[in-house]
Amino acid sequence: MAVSVSLQCLGLIILAAVLLQTIAVAVSFMYFNKVLNTMQESFSRSSVSCLINANLRPGLENSAEDKKSDPCWQVTQQLHYHIEKMMADRFQREMREKLTGVMPIMSPGVPLPKVAAHVTGVTSSTGHTTADGLRSSKGYLGERVRAWEGERGLSFLQNMELREGELLVPRAGLYYIYAQTYFRLPSTEEADGEAKGETGEEEGADLVQYIYKKMSSYTVPILLMKSSRSACWPRGPEPGLFSLHQAGTAFLQPADRLFISVSNVSAMEMDGRASYFGAFLVG
Structure with missing residues (x-):
């Protein structure tokens, strides 16, 4: 009889431990999920803030090292780089389309201008x-x-x-x-x-x-x-x-x-x- 009671107590203890561990894992997951959401929202707001408040002209108040360590500066620099690259590619494509018709031997197969x-x-x-x-x-x-x-x-x-x-x-x-x-x-x-003139002096x-x-x-x-x-x-x-x-x-x-x-x-x-x-x- 005493052995049966001891086994029941041991089972209850194990069950309680499993429940506590499950509750702890669930609470930890909810906590870290909340922290990740908070960090993502903060990063999004900071990125938008960088784009809204960024000065497109290079500032004179910060040194080069301070700018490189600033996340806002890195975001705006990447954006500027992609915009300049897109504009340069578009300009080269438009100029190529206008000039390829000057000489047909330059670009075989390219359609000629309308006139x-x-x-x-x-x-x-x-x-x-x-x-x-x-x-x-x-x-x-x-x-x-x-x-x-x-x-x-x-x-x-x-x-x-x-x-x-x-x-x-x-x-x-x-x-x-x-x-x-x-x-x-x-x-x-x-x-x-x-051809050179009658006097030959030319x-x-x-x-x-x-x-x-x-x-x-x-x-x-x-x-x-x-x-x-x-x-x-x-x-x-x-x-x-x-x-x-x-x-x-x-x-x-x-x-x-x-x-x-x-x-x-x-x-x-x-x-x-x-x-x-x-x-x-x-x-």
Whole structure:
């Protein structure tokens, strides 16, 4: 009988111990859960407070070491880094989309702009209009370059027309316009007295490139850009090679026309990779 009572007491003690341990674990779990929630809310409020109260400009009141140890400074620095990275990526993507259509050989397979043209030089014995170096009777300087190719090789026309060496603008907007002309000056052994001047005293040549636009409402062409350089006549058997390049933007209206003139069209090297001009709509 005494043994039975002892076993019952032992069972009650064990049961009480298990209940106390369960209650302790439950209370500990609730306590730590409450502490974690409190810490999370405090961290969220501090993060929002950092974003609301942060000064975007670098402060002068704290040293660099104090800033690095400040959690708010770390949060704002990370945010600034991600914002700057997103803006830089977007800017590069937009600029790439605008400039890939300038030359088709630069980005094969990339769709061209809605309005664009790139025309290249082509050899032609009757494709030039000659004029004096001074302003001609037609109102422009230099000699017109008419021998341009718009459909074969590296050239293309995208919603623009090429008429007698002129690019016809189809719609109003801001256009990016560019041109390059390549010159081959004969050497002193090849050039005769007429090419260098009757007295033979001329030591060089002035190479000039003009970009003009013609408007239907104005009879005289308007000079948009000009590029020039002074080149010396090459001495020796090899010819002298020189190039002029220029580019810029201009606002054009429908039916405006663009054309190129140079100081000495007979000296141009009309290779499609050396002499070309074009334009495309920016916006």
